[in-house]
Amino acid sequence: MSEEGDDDGEGHGDRAIRGRGESRGDRDDDATTPRLPTLLEAVLGIGTDLELRATLQHIVDTAAELIGARYGALGVLDPERGGLTELFTAGMSDADRQRTGRLPDGHTGLLGLLIEDPKPLRLDDLTADPRSAGVPPGHPEMHSFLGVPLQLDTTVLGNLYLTEKRTGSFTEQDQSLLRVLASQAALAIGNARLYGTARQRERWIEGAAAVTTALLTGENASDALMTVAESARVLADAYAGVVLQPTEEGGMEIVAASTVGDPAGIVGTTIEPGSPVLVQLLGGEPVFIEDSSTDPRMTTHVRVRFGPSMMLPLQSGGKLIGTLALPRRRGGRPYRAVDRLLATQFASQAALALVLADSQHDREQLAVFEDRDRIARDLHDLVVQRLFATEMMLESTRRRADSAGLDELLGRAVDELDSTIQEVRTTIFTLQQPPADGPTSVRGMVLRETGGAAVVLGFRPSVRFTGPVDTLVGEPEGRGLLAELRGALAAAHRREGVTAIGVEVDAMARLADGRTGVRLVVTDDGLREDGGRGTTMTWEAPR
Incomplete structure (x- = not known):
């Protein structure tokens, strides 16, 4: 196809995509028009499928079929680390995928170029282009190439590309059609991420509210810490939820742990004073770790079990009451920025709830002590004094009594009163003891x-x-x-x-x-x- 023919086809292709129906009788316009129903059907199909993976696979399959390419691929970019997290392909058999092995890294070659310079790229022979690199061994042989970025506003979310057009080279009309599908894919990815973030925020908010309610219903200290650890573990999709508290020596000790598997050896583990992680935590700073098993800041023996981890200070009013740690399994997926933000907010709310629960417990204990003190005062000021006065009256009566039988009877009454006075005094002492403290x-x-x-x-x-x-x-x-x-x-x-x-x-x-x-x-x-x-x-x- 000549360059002149491409230029003519571009004008008619744009009109066809806009649904204008004008035609200058060019052969490219005739070739593009029959593809419009397929394109419209694909766009409508994208809007009805709420499952992102199925949507993206549908887009790459449609692109390859619509434009007549032997191979197609759609790569989704990690918004934080820049590499490709998923790759959806068309035209490749299972054997081809096995021979290809790993995903492209998304940083090198033509795919990296589409991300760094988000403009459409069309080549007759990609093997002759010096920018082509990073093709894994066993990859099918490819020559013609057409790639466009998946771009939403100014953010690049991935790329969509086709190779090996069955009839000649890729044209401007092919590029226009592919850009339409790429814009739909970018919109689907963006909407899915927004929806996922909104649902994630909703779950964390509901979880924080549930934890606050549970802590204020009167749980004891150990149960309250376990409630925080368990709830955070589930919300963060972590392997373990761990709460640490400061020790008298200046370190931190794990006092509560909720895990998916065996928690053996976790509770009681201590971070020694002077640890780099501890310095940050005691300063009220969160610590985010990519791999606990290899990070030199981690010093505990249990770190070899874990990979990505968040360590969040539990503090309220400038006072550090503990640390919430949320490690994932070794080799687990990293935490994203939104994960770190929501977990940090949860830790702040949980710390406030722990302080409020502790204050509430103190108020309840104070009310018990005040009530016991009132009862003890009443017993001492009223009951004991009356009993003692009655004992004195009976003792005086006994001394003046003439009958031996009456003397014995009054003696027993005096003894009984004396015993009662001793028991009342014992009761007063018991009331003065803290309810949960063991006597010394x-x-x-x-x-x-x-x-x-x-x-x-x-x-x-x-x-x-x-x-x-x-x-x-x-x-x-x-x-x-x-x-x-x-x-x-x-x-x-x-x-x-x-x-x-x-x-x-x-x-x-x-x-x-x-x-x-x-x-x-x-x-x-x-x-x-x-x-x-x-x-x-x-x-x-x-x-």
């Missing part, structure tokens, strides 16, 4: 043992303390006392008919040898082996 004092540990025994016995043993137990009883004596108390409570539980157990701890007891020490007395009303009722266990230790 001797008094607190005795109350814990008797409280635990109450679950098995079905009733709570009465406990009475004499003297400043926590001040006078040292650690060795306290361990011995608790061991004897556990044994006595277990023995009482094994006896039949036990309905009451009394525990007395006297820190100022006068021992048999005349020395002062601590005495433990445990009594119960159970049935003994000799048929009698009631058993007493006594343990003493000098101070």
Whole structure:
């Protein structure tokens, strides 16, 4: 085909594509017109298929058929790294694809030229062009070439090219038709990416809201951290979601981990002080890593399992409360810019939710303490004073009583009141203990043992303390006392008919040898082996 014929055909080709129907009787116009229905059908088909991969395959198949090329290809460009991420082909058999092997890199040769200089490119013999390079071994032999960029506004999204036209060389009309299809492909890719980003943003927003709601419903600290790790892992499509918290030594320790597979060895892993990654995290900066297994900044032993990773500071009000790490499997796909942005926003919201949940927990604990303090004050100011006054009245009455029987009766009443006063004081002490904290004092540990025994016995043993137990009883004596108390409570539980157990701890007891020490007395009303009722266990230790 002569250059003059090409020039004539270009004018008629443009008219045909615009649907104007004018004709100057040129043979190129006659050749182009029958292709219009196929082109229009292809464009309409693009609009009805919502699946991007099927759409792009349809475009390259249509381009090869419409223009009469033996081979066709459509490459999609990675918007961040510049290489081709996908390649859709027409005219190549499975055997051809296997021989070709890897994808073109998109940086070299004619494909790279279409990206760097986004203009249509038409060649009669690409093998004679010095810019042709990067053709992999086993690639089918090709000569004629027609390529156009997939361009949306000023952004190049890929390229569409045909080779080996069956009848002669590619023409201007072929180029115009291919540009129409390329513009439709660019529009499909752009719309798909916008839709995908919108859906991704929606999922992250919904996930952040769900995490906030879950944290504010009263989860404990460990469950709250696991909720953040699990939700972030799912949203980021990561292999693991990990939460780290600062250690006293200045490092960071993994305290919660949610993984797709076996999490063995992850929880408890520590980033040592001075690590380059740690310096960034403690400074409130996110860390994005292409390959955790090879990055020199990573120092933990579990890094060999992971590839691309995001490490995001959990901070609120300038205070760093931890780090959220989202590693993918080794060799996994890299995180995109939108992934990093959405994950960073999620981490900020999760950190705020953790702080609010912690504040809410503190307020609830404060309300419990205030209520317990009020109850303790009421017991001390009202109940104990009344009981003590009644005890004094009965004691005075007993001293003036003439009847021996009345004296004994009043004595028992005084003893009962005294025991009740001791138990009320014990209750006041118990109310003053934090609900979730384990006691460290001797008094607190005795109350814990008797409280635990109450679950098995079905009733709570009465406990009475004499003297400043926590001040006078040292650690060795306290361990011995608790061991004897556990044994006595277990023995009482094994006896039949036990309905009451009394525990007395006297820190100022006068021992048999005349020395002062601590005495433990445990009594119960159970049935003994000799048929009698009631058993007493006594343990003493000098101070």
